[in-house]
Amino acid sequence: MKKKKKVIIIGAGLAGMSAGSYLQMNGFQTEIFEAYSMSGGLCASWKRKDFNVDGCIHFMEGTSPNEVFYPFWNNIIDMKSIDFVYFDSHSVVDDKEGTRIHFYSDIDKLEQEFLTKAPEDKKQIRKFIGLVRKLNKMKLPLDKPFEVMTITDKLKVAYTMFPYLLTMRKYLNITNHEFAGHLKSPALRYAIETAFVGQMPLFYSLMPLVWRNKKDTGYPKGGAALISSMMEKSYTELGGQVHFKSKVNKIITDGKAAKGIELDNGDIHHCDIVINAADGRTAIYELLEGKYKDKHIIERYESNTFKTINKTLYIAIGLNRDFSEVPRKIYFHINKPINVDKLTTMEHLEVTHYCDDPASAPAGKSLLALMPEAKDWEYWYNMRQNDKKKYRVEKKRIADEVIEALEYKFGNIKNNVEMIDVATPATYIRYTNNWTGGQISWLANKETFGKPTTWKIKGLDNFYMTGQWAGTSGGLVNVVMMGNHLTQIICKDEGVRFTDKIQKK
Numbered sequence: 001m002k003k004k005k006k007v008i009i010i011g012a013g014l015a016g017m018s019a020g021s022y023l024q025m026n027g028f029q030t031e032i033f034e035a036y037s038m039s040g041g042l043c044a045s046w047k048r049k050d051f052n053v054d055g056c057i058h059f060m061e062g063t064s065p066n067e068v069f070y071p072f073w074n075n076i077i078d079m080k081s082i083d084f085v086y087f088d089s090h091s092v093v094d095d096k097e098g099t100r101i102h103f104y105s106d107i108d109k110l111e112q113e114f115l116t117k118a119p120e121d122k123k124q125i126r127k128f129i130g131l132v133r134k135l136n137k138m139k140l141p142l143d144k145p146f147e148v149m150t151i152t153d154k155l156k157v158a159y160t161m162f163p164y165l166l167t168m169r170k171y172l173n174i175t176n177h178e179f180a181g182h183l184k185s186p187a188l189r190y191a192i193e194t195a196f197v198g199q200m201p202l203f204y205s206l207m208p209l210v211w212r213n214k215k216d217t218g219y220p221k222g223g224a225a226l227i228s229s230m231m232e233k234s235y236t237e238l239g240g241q242v243h244f245k246s247k248v249n250k251i252i253t254d255g256k257a258a259k260g261i262e263l264d265n266g267d268i269h270h271c272d273i274v275i276n277a278a279d280g281r282t283a284i285y286e287l288l289e290g291k292y293k294d295k296h297i298i299e300r301y302e303s304n305t306f307k308t309i310n311k312t313l314y315i316a317i318g319l320n321r322d323f324s325e326v327p328r329k330i331y332f333h334i335n336k337p338i339n340v341d342k343l344t345t346m347e348h349l350e351v352t353h354y355c356d357d358p359a360s361a362p363a364g365k366s367l368l369a370l371m372p373e374a375k376d377w378e379y380w381y382n383m384r385q386n387d388k389k390k391y392r393v394e395k396k397r398i399a400d401e402v403i404e405a406l407e408y409k410f411g412n413i414k415n416n417v418e419m420i421d422v423a424t425p426a427t428y429i430r431y432t433n434n435w436t437g438g439q440i441s442w443l444a445n446k447e448t449f450g451k452p453t454t455w456k457i458k459g460l461d462n463f464y465m466t467g468q469w470a471g472t473s474g475g476l477v478n479v480v481m482m483g484n485h486l487t488q489i490i491c492k493d494e495g496v497r498f499t500d501k502i503q504k505k
């Protein structure tokens, strides 16, 4: 490239920092404008009393050097320097009758567990485990995005994926709920219904089992704070610059191409390329005033094909007690349902503890996190806008009822609570401006499977999109990979040979 092209990126979440890092490696001059005072976006943690609340990472994918996702991380941050925890059992589910089912990471142990607890479902179990074993051999061809593939690349993809196509098609058409309905054992049925998202295709629930079995998913000690700070450090060392407290209010265009951005303080910054790595709906309908839409944008934001994922509360509890004897993640039935909002009543709880991470709490104390569903996000959003007192009262009511339920299940809780922190969809909207305040963007379902990533909008040049709203779903590794893929696309458009290596100065 003769003259370095200037690129402005909106949002310093992992998507923005990944795109910025890969573009810096390829000779572009990038700057990120971030509304908040810190980087990381949803990959955030916060300090409350003695505890560091990891408000994001339960599991991080792409941790095995032998697997396809790893390089997307490792080209930016030194993955070997991170101490990952791999859990023998990803989670356990306790049903009403007291039967406990372990979701072991090792596939052979998982099979044995299911067969022991639900022998009447032997046929279904063998089929289910057989699928995981089959998918275990699959190497997803992810090194290039479809948009830059040659005919030879596409043929290679077809060849690699051919043995799995029928399986994928079949299990994209069966939801977890439907699969659970075929099980005779009430305990196994309850475990699948509880630990897997009901309306999601079974195929999407099989893949995490594959990644766990391959040790390609773990928990990084230091959590969200560590990962976000490593991403920011790497980006700035590559020559990128992050402007904090710099909310973008407008994308400037000349009607045909993006030319720059305007901040909420009125400052204008010109550039050659604008990338939106923040909320997609805001970019389309506010920053671009709804003037640029193609059929893919309309399908996402103005039809029923794409649905946002169910929203949750995020309840963090700091205990003056060691909780490490309890499984790391446990789902259990509660006798007294808890009303969250008019669309949601909790009949089970899901508790994760962070005892394996010394950064989460002082020795002898424990950090717990719960993510109960809160489907009516507008209720939480409007209540915080219009009646802050009621909002605080409601958050406390739910936290108190949750603590009662924990007391009933585990004992010795109430007297040891030192910290309670409740985030709602309104919290996530406030800090990250993500539409509907969910954990991720779209619900992955069979209707959205294979839909193209909205990297560009037809009719607007020099404008690109990345991150969880541009793809069909979110997740850390996904948005980090998108930074690499988007850079390949921009390099192709600009006639630059792509590299994913850090250039020596």
Ligand SMILES: Cc1cc2nc3c(=O)[nH]c(=O)nc-3n(C[C@H](O)[C@H](O)[C@H](O)COP(=O)(O)OP(=O)(O)OC[C@H]3O[C@@H](n4cnc5c(N)ncnc54)[C@H](O)[C@@H]3O)c2cc1C
Residues within 6 Å of the ligand: 010, 011, 012, 013, 014, 015, 016, 033, 034, 035, 036, 039, 040, 041, 042, 043, 055, 056, 057, 058, 059, 060, 061, 246, 247, 248, 249, 277, 278, 279, 314, 428, 431, 432, 433, 434, 438, 439, 440, 441, 466, 467, 468, 469, 474, 475, 476, 477, 479
């Ligand atoms: C509770 C919770 C648990 C999760 N658990 C996991 C997990 O265990 N594993 C996993 O892989 N993923 C998990 N995720 C999902 C994952 O965190 C997200 O999918 C991912 O971080 C999205 O990254 P992003 O960069 O696309 O978006 P974001 O993180 O939302 O980043 C967008 C950035 O843009 C900024 N911004 C917004 N509007 C503007 C504007 N107008 N001007 C300037 N800046 C702006 C925001 O402040 C934000 O920093 C979890 C998420 C949550 C909330």
